[in-house]
Amino acid sequence: MTDSERRIPEATVARLPVYLRCLTELAEDRIPTISSERLADMAGVNAAKVRKDLSYLGSYGTRGVGYDVEFLLFQMSRELGLTQDWPVVIAGVGNLGQALANYGGFTDRGFPVGALVDVDPSKVGTSIAGVNVHHIDELPELVADKGIAIGVIATPAGAAQAAAERMVAAGITSILNFSPSVLSLDADVSVRKVDLAVELQILSFYRRRSDGAAAVGSSPLDA
Amino acid sequence: MTDSERRIPEATVARLPVYLRCLTELAEDRIPTISSERLADMAGVNAAKVRKDLSYLGSYGTRGVGYDVEFLLFQMSRELGLTQDWPVVIAGVGNLGQALANYGGFTDRGFPVGALVDVDPSKVGTSIAGVNVHHIDELPELVADKGIAIGVIATPAGAAQAAAERMVAAGITSILNFSPSVLSLDADVSVRKVDLAVELQILSFYRRRSDGAAAVGSSPLDA
DNA sequence: TAGATTGTTAATCGATTAACAATC
DNA sequence: TAGATTGTTAATCGATTAACAATC
Structure with missing residues (x-):
């Protein structure tokens, strides 16, 4: 089979x-x-592992030489869909949501914060890092107007499922969930979960053992 | 073999x-x-999966009935080493470090922020969420005095390796790395990595495909 | 040509899952 | 006893790794 058709693990x-x-x-x-x-x-x-991983993108190396950095960079960006920006909306502008909005890390890597939403009327109309806070009711228009591609959930656990459902209803199919809760959504929605407490608890487990570094990881938790 | 001796995957x-x-x-x-x-x-x-996972802790269920919630909770807390608090030190009080310090999520789950450190003299002496910022030179005393168990790296990428090494030198053996960089440390140090940009890039990959929810996860990235 | 390094195969390892006997 | 549910086995699946022929 040609390289264009192989499924990447x-x-x-x-x-x-x-x-x-x-x-x-x-x-x-x-x-x-x-x-x-x-x-x-x-x-x-x-x-x-590197060679196997890269082989899924195609045969981009040269035997005896290695990989051309610029060329591989381009192919990989393309494969990851990173040749354009993907604006995100952050739901929940409490401590964590504000922190994420202020943190430049998203924008720098091609994921500008296109919108902020919350359910609290007292927060609506304020602005954080130059982005206005809207009511979550306005999600559908915001998604359409700002070309929002990804939803970030920074609400308390109790509000996460509802926020996620409203995102999906507004047309979002990719969600990054920072809340400590399991989301149930259609199988065609991609969800990734980041849970700081879970990471610390895993470290705590291996600490107890004191047999060291079994903790490997960037951690996708099951959605 | 008895349940006390099995290795948990x-x-x-x-x-x-x-x-x-x-x-x-x-x-x-x-x-x-x-x-x-x-x-x-x-x-x-x-x-x-649940039954298999729980069986590693011991035979704590009752056939025909299920698991006693309180008892299982106790056993699991014990296994994870969560019967006591584990104070953390956050290195780097930029945007992300401040956000993490202000975010109550750590303390609530048994990981109080015991200390903050930075290399920038203009930050030393300030305080965030009631915790003083010390110079990173003071790490050894802070670790000893506050009983710090876990180090959290919230520095820029360029400073992460040095910060990690100083943590290890100060006696820390568990590190949560928020910086977008790979740490090289002794194998007996447990490292977990949380990289927000990586999570978004993975979502971007699956978006392109529009074949949905292959993104499963809480994400330990390789250390 | 000789040396270097890829791309791929095959072996191994670890994780998941279905199935079911054990047993409450 | 009948129904429910665990704990474990065995099959399957996916990921990792070593090894090496291909080839620059």
Whole structure:
């Protein structure tokens, strides 16, 4: 089968952004080519895994030489859909929501904060980091007007499911859930979960054992 | 072999905190017992997985009845090492560090912010959410005095490796890394990584495909 | 050509799941 | 006893890794 039709394993997809960051760094340093061995070092994995992962994108390496940094960067960006910005809406402007809005990390990486929404009328009309807070009722118009592609849930646990449902109703199919709650949504909605308490609890488990670094990870929790 | 000696798989460890939260909820609602089927629903996994996961803790269920919520809660807390608080130190009080310090989510779940450190002298001496900011040089004394168990890295990428090394030198063996960088540390140090940009990029990948919800997850990225 | 490094195969390992005997 | 549900086995699936032929 041709490379255009192979399905990329989930575990590989989760590593592509890590390679992407390494390649970006290499490109900034004007390094023209990179071997799987060196890229593996940078990404904190082994070389066989790098070669296997990259082979899902196509045969972009050159035997005896390595991978062309710029070319691989381009192919990988394309595969990840990162050749354009994807505006996000953050639901819930409490402590966490405000922090995320102020944190430049989203915008810098191609995910500008296009809108903020909350259910609290006293928050509506304020603005955070230059973005206005709207009532969550306005989600459908905001999604349409700002081209929102991804929803970020930063509400308390009790409000998360409702917020998610309203996002989906407004046409959003990708959700990043920071609330400590399990969302039930249609199977065609992609959900990823980030739970700071869960990460700390996992560290606590391995601490107790004091047999060290079994904690490997960037952590997608089951949605 | 007896239940005290079996090794708990990594994938199971990562789910225990999720079960723990479900059980806490059930206990608050005064629900005395729970079946694997119902717990699976709450946790967003299937029942076979729940039973297998719980079996690593011991044979704590009753056939025909289910699991005693309070008892399982206790056993699981014990296994995760959550019968006591584990104070954390946050390194880097920029946007993200301040947000994490202000966010109550850590303290609420048994991980109080015991100290804040930074390299910037202009930040030292200030205080955030009632916690003083110290210079990172003071880490060893802070760790000893406050009983710090876990280090949280909220520095820019360029400062992360140095901050981690100073944490390890100060006796910390568990690190939660929010910076977009790969840490190289001794194998006996547990590292977990949370990278918001990576999560969004994974969502971007599955968006492009529009074949939906392959994004499953709480995301441990390789350390 | 000789050395380096990819891309792929095959072996291994770990995680998931279905099924069902055990047993409350 | 009959019904419910666990705990465990065995089958399956997916991910990792080592090894090496292909080839620059």
